[in-house]
Amino acid sequence: MRASSRWLLVTVVLAALLQGCASSHGVALAADPRDPWEGMNRKVFAFNEKLDEAVMRPVAQAYVDVLPSFVRTGVHNFMGNLGDVWTTVNAALQLKGKAAGESLLRVAINSTLGLYGVLDIATEAGIDKHKEDLGQTLGHWGVKPGPFVMLPVLGPSSLRDTAALPIDWQASPSQYFQDAGTRTGVTVLNATETRAGLLKATDALKQASLDPYSFVRDGWLQKRENDVYDGNPPADFDYNDPDVFEQP
């Protein structure tokens, strides 16, 4: 069986098994219909937090402390350029001509004039940056996100985006390299660079929330819908809820 089909099978079996978990975790959680596997997800979240405190955060902080800003910007741009390649493909799959065209142009300019993507000439030239992946493509064509999934190490996801993961992974920066050692190195560098970019945000997160797990989950779910709809998701929050306001 091909790796991605094997993965899909694993995801589906896991889904079937986990159906039982939400109900067996007797605690009366204010059940969110988008998160039927909340019990399991909270455990994974707790694990991820410990791993983050122990490993990822210190490494990301060291990355920021040791490397000068222009080096970190170069790394960010390099990863972003490879990301633009996959964005081009997915924008095209979603029939978003402008986004696909702009992303392709970005790749062309940055890979050549930008020295393999290290310099982001395209942004300075005013070409918008888009971000599309297979999960968003599936969402665009009507595939609902499905239950919320907190993945070990990788963090928040949904059933749809997890199923798309193997293919999205194939397009990640590390896979552009042949040698296994280089691949690992690039994976670690990409993860560190991403984590470093989120250091201040995650600190703010701990201060802003009363329950970090649901804050992260709800924020991620909103952001994902926002991305699928490119900044204009259908609103489903009732701002005129008569239950909230005093009757005039």
Add this chain to the structure above:
Amino acid sequence: MLNSLNLLSRRSLWLALTLSALLAAPLARAQEEAADVFIKRVSTETLDLVKADKSLRNGDTNKIMAMVDNKLMPHVNFRRMTALATGPAWRKATPEQQKRLQDEFKTLLVRTYSGALSQVSDQAVFVKPLRAGQDDKNLVVNTEVRGKGDPIQLDYRLEKTPGEGAGWLIYDLNVLGVWLIENYRTQFTKEVNAGGIDGLINSLAERNKANASANATARKS
């Protein structure tokens, strides 16, 4: 003779004043800003203030609170924000509880987002063209904060308040694709379910106290 001259000039003065008042009135109404113009003005003014004052960027809590109270709160319907974040339990709360809730929520938000001020350097606000067909009670203005690094999506939800202040009030904020009220509704509902409105107020107060001491320690180190 002098008396009648006096009377004449006073009448003309009175007439002149009335005419000018009548002429000025439509002008005053025309000065009502469009929503995107309003947001551009307020966000640019605030950004400029932060750029000019180092103590705001360094996290001086009192100064930041003062700036928020003077510059931002007049443009925000914070009561509505807090009510929507709380949900149906808001209606059952007493006026004192509602006031306390607003105070603690405001402190939480200001303390949390004031950290972002330290990263202000050369950013500028780019206001996107207004989407067509929006209703005056729920109008979204989309902006982007552009500077070094990736642009940050920052959207505002406004209600029209004709005749009051600048004519618009903000009642929800979206940073990077996440609307504040929707995100806090879950947070607040959990606390209300566990301990009622007082439980929520206490949790917020505790969080604020913990944040204040964490920030004080961080600044000392």
